[in-house]
Amino acid sequence: DAKTTQPNSMESNEEEPVHLPCNHSTISGTDYIHWYRQLPSQGPEYVIHGLTSNVNNRMASLAIAEDRKSSTLILHRATLRDAAVYYCILRDARTGANNLFFGTGTRLTVIP
Amino acid sequence: GAVVSQHPSWVICKSGTSVKIECRSLDFQATTMFWYRQFPKQSLMLMATSNEGSKATYEQGVEKDKFLINHASLTLSTLTVTSAHPEDSSFYICSAQLRATYNEQFFGPGTRLTVL
Numbered sequence: 001d002a003k004t005t006q007p008n009s010m011e012s013n014e015e016e017p018v019h020l021p022c023n024h025s026t027i028s029g030t031d032y033i034h035w036y037r038q039l040p041s042q043g044p045e046y047v048i049h050g051l052t053s054n055v056n057n058r059m060a061s062l063a064i065a066e067d068r069k070s071s072t073l074i075l076h077r078a079t080l081r082d083a084a085v086y087y088c089i090l091r092d093a094r095t096g097a098n099n100l101f102f103g104t105g106t107r108l109t110v111i112p
Numbered sequence: 113g114a115v116v117s118q119h120p121s122w123v124i125c126k127s128g129t130s131v132k133i134e135c136r137s138l139d140f141q142a143t144t145m146f147w148y149r150q151f152p153k154q155s156l157m158l159m160a161t162s163n164e165g166s167k168a169t170y171e172q173g174v175e176k177d178k179f180l181i182n183h184a185s186l187t188l189s190t191l192t193v194t195s196a197h198p199e200d201s202s203f204y205i206c207s208a209q210l211r212a213t214y215n216e217q218f219f220g221p222g223t224r225l226t227v228l
Binding site: 036038041042043044045046049087099100101102103104105 | 116118146148155156157158161203205206207216217218219220221222224
């Protein structure tokens with residue numbers, strides 16, 4: 001599986017936008033970029049995913065670089081409930097491998 | 113959205129006993145369920161992949177005789193930790209995948225196991 005690199009931690013003030021970066025320089029053409037987050041003492045939850053184009057949903061936006069070697073998860077207005085560990089994960093659509101490889105992720109702290 | 117439940121949410125047991133953890137998809141049928149383990153301050157590690165009606169596929173280093181997985185129906189998978197020891201104390205999380213899509217996994221809330 002192609003590897004992703006994320007900062008260990010980030011901080012944001014409440015109600016401000018947050019940009020969480022992810023580098024995946026060895027991404028293949030069939031790798032989808034997935035983001036999950038894990039709130040304290042809970043199971044992970046799906047946030048968003050994309051292939052080439054930027055994506056928006058009710059939780060966040062995903063901006064994918066033109067060369068696909070990096071992406072950014074954007075939380076438009078951070079709330080205290082957004083404090084979590086955010087995982088950027090690549091999934092290869094070709095192999096049908098459905099298991100997720102969780103790296104270390106980025107721990108987001110939201111400051112009131 | 114799809115909901116996955118786990119039972120129990122936490123359990124404390126004595127060393128040498130066996131513990132069964134249930135994972136249910138409440139409002140959808142899951143062809144595949146996954147079991148993860150997470151130690152404190154660490155990331156999730158996949159233990160095994162479970163397909164309904166067939167034997168589970170275990171990741172390297174995970175003892176299949178110690179971590180018994182049964183996936184008898186499209187809505188239920190169970191993980192039994194046999195002869196549990198303190199080093200098995202961990203947060204066990206299951207996830208399930210919808211039959212028709214491979215894009216999103218739905219995770220349970222996790223089960224915290226403490227072995228004394």
